[in-house]
Amino acid sequence: MFTLNGIRNTFFCAIAFGIVACATAPMPVEKLAVAKSSIERAEQAQAAQFAQVELASARNKYAAAQAAADKHEADIAARMADQADVDAQLAESTARAKQQEQLVGEMDNSLRDLRNETLRRGNSGAGATTPQPITPSQQ
């Protein structure tokens, strides 16, 4: 009786634990939020233009994570959210790097123009270190 009660109690306990475990199996709400904000940052960094593939991957995985969460598949939801997060981060960093490199290219061009311009003016005008006699064009 006592033993039987003990077994029964243990059994109930196990069931109760199982239920509790199932009920509190944490949905990765935080991971989803992190992934979402990473995607938003990527979008702000113009990833739609500069890192289309990575951003699309992040969005798809975020959608998959949400779907898994809806089906209470916590593990899958967590993994998908994590992957969506790194994809979004990669989208953001790629977009930023590409934009900076574009700026470098523009700067190189403008520097070249500036150098040519000063060279041209330096040749037509009086020299820097040795002042030339005044030419008619300067008068």
Add this chain to the structure above:
Amino acid sequence: MKTNPIAIAVATALLALAGCETTPKSNATLEQARAAVQEAEADPNVTKYAPTELDRARKLLINAEGSAKQSGSKVETSSHYAYLATQMAHIATQRAQEQVATARIKAGESERQQILLSARENEANSAVAQARTAQSQAEAARNEAQNAQAQLTQAQAESQRLAAQLEDLQASQTSRGIVLTLQDVLFDTGKAALKSGAERSLDQIAAFLNEHPERRVQIEGFTDSQGTNDYNLELSQSRADAVAMAIIQRGIDAQRVRAMGYGEEYPKASNTNAGSRQLNRRVEIIVSNGEQAIPSRAAAGAP
């Protein structure tokens, strides 16, 4: 064609095996992650600019390796970490590239400033050079004007001084030159020696000749009509010589000085009374106009 039960069994077994063959796939993902992390580690820009991301990638790779070794763990867990490690390694690379580009932009910006600065300096330098040239030209012009003015002033002063000297000596300008007359009161009667009263006039003449080394001087002696011609000629010559000697003694080159005695010729007045005879007894000092020789009395038609 008859279906072979053995073939079906083999195919089924193969399919089952293939289904189980998730290990190579996981290995491939892991392999990819290792390569990505290694590549990122090899990039000095990554270690310099994105050490945090590189560190995260390494830890994720360790997780992936750990899950792969753990027999109980699911294959997806290892693959998952491997994927995260790969992406994180790429993120590290991209962040590093962004920082490299940013550094280049910064360097380019300072180069731009440098170029603009030196261009401004060049412009300033050439402006300064132009200003200097203009200034020195203006200065040269001013100096020239000042010199001209000084010369003019000097010439004016000279002519004024000359006029003053002439006035002082009571000389007169004639076609032969400047004529100064020393009256006979400066000599004793019948004597050729100069009295001291003549000295001031002679000093002035000597000073004038000193200042005008190109000018010559001719001294002409005259008497009245009393006495013999020969006596008068000799007396006038002696008196002219005495004046010439006095001038030479005052430092004037003898080459520039000539002395002539004309006796009673070229009288100034009639010789009929004492007053007019006194006018005739005289020594005239003629200073040349410039360098040319003094014309003779006859040629000049002088009185």
